[in-house]
Amino acid sequence: MAQAQGLGRRYIKAFFKGFFVAVPVTVTFLDRVACVARVEGASMQVFLEISFVYQEIKRCLFTDNSKPSLNPGGREASDVVLLNHWSIRNYDVQRGDIVSLVSPRNPEQKIIKRVIALEGDIIKTIGYKKKYVKVPHGHIWVEGDHHGHSFDSNAFGPVSLGLLHARATHILWPPQRWQKLQPMLPPERKPLHREQE
Amino acid sequence: MLRNALGKAFRFLGYTVQYGCIAHCAFEYLGGIVVCSGPSMEPTIQNSDIVFSESLSRHFYCIRKGDIVIVKSPNDPKSNICKRVIGLEGDKVCTSNPSDFLKSHSYVPKGHVWLEGDNLRNSTDSRCYGPVPYGLIRGRICLKLWPLNDFGFLRASPNGHRFLDD
Numbered sequence: 304m305a306q307a308q309g310l311g312r313r314y315i316k317a318f319f320k321g322f323f324v325a326v327p328v329t330v331t332f333l334d335r336v337a338c339v340a341r342v343e344g345a346s347m348q349v350f351l352e353i354s355f356v357y358q359e360i361k362r363c364l365f366t367d368n369s370k371p372s373l374n375p376g377g378r379e380a381s382d383v384v385l386l387n388h389w390s391i392r393n394y395d396v397q398r399g400d401i402v403s404l405v406s407p408r409n410p411e412q413k414i415i416k417r418v419i420a421l422e423g424d425i426i427k428t429i430g431y432k433k434k435y436v437k438v439p440h441g442h443i444w445v446e447g448d449h450h451g452h453s454f455d456s457n458a459f460g461p462v463s464l465g466l467l468h469a470r471a472t473h474i475l476w477p478p479q480r481w482q483k484l485q486p487m488l489p490p491e492r493k494p495l496h497r498e499q500e
Numbered sequence: 501m502l503r504n505a506l507g508k509a510f511r512f513l514g515y516t517v518q519y520g521c522i523a524h525c526a527f528e529y530l531g532g533i534v535v536c537s538g539p540s541m542e543p544t545i546q547n548s549d550i551v552f553s554e555s556l557s558r559h560f561y562c563i564r565k566g567d568i569v570i571v572k573s574p575n576d577p578k579s580n581i582c583k584r585v586i587g588l589e590g591d592k593v594c595t596s597n598p599s600d601f602l603k604s605h606s607y608v609p610k611g612h613v614w615l616e617g618d619n620l621r622n623s624t625d626s627r628c629y630g631p632v633p634y635g636l637i638r639g640r641i642c643l644k645l646w647p648l649n650d651f652g653f654l655r656a657s658p659n660g661h662r663f664l665d666d
Contacts (some may be wrong), residue, residue, distance in 0.1 A: 324518055331521035334528060394577050405635030408611040411561065441575035465572035465636045 346447030347373035386469035399486035423498025540617030
């Protein structure tokens, strides 16, 4: 009798000990190191397709509407990407990186776009209210690859670096699209003048 | 001897990682203690005051007009600024200085907030860099901890005239 009680108490103690170790470590890992996400929408179509369900669905619903670098299959087959928080802990991104950020119009949503210009660059815009824009200090200019169908900086202007969430480094699913995403700046979107190299 | 030392080192590392993760979760999802510097929120918050900021309001999207919030600076993501929310999305705000003769107004865009310091004369805020995206908000200040003679909840804005009702 006493033995069973002792075992039960030990079990509960071990359970709580494990719980308080595992949960904070997992949450910190997903917030600070890397996580996985499903890409929805057509803005980065061709490159990212979605199919995997992200653990914190409430916080990470990606919508893109752009050209096919992510999501060539459209709605039926979505890409799953690996999001790397650790690599942007100092906010250093390169032109051509695919990054996820908090949407400036809707803070509950994350959007995934390509970095086109960094602070100080002067670029030509597509459909923005000003024809030429110099990206202010502490901001970046992001665009989806599918220009016609993209809700990006051409709609809401330069975004603050503080909204940066993670960098998409690999496509994990479907297996035939396993690849490491390289920073690639489309040649027609190069900035007219670069402040930093 | 070496195995003992190695075991101790690993155990120490394990505890450090574990407590570090618990600290991260606490700061990110519950709240933390913040030391404020600068004159832009006087008289509500003086230089070197210690306050407690909670992160629950930001995760549940219930930041209200009149709250004092900690926000990542729009021009420098590595530094934080502490201001009061004067307008939420859709609110009408006065973008001109009090000394201007002709007042100009605008509406806060969707997904943004308008921030102003309580010390209007000595504060760079949304009147200077425009509306700030909601996603940059880090926490809401709810309690002042130091100095002790000013302990407790924070006062309402001394600039009631900046809050425009629709």
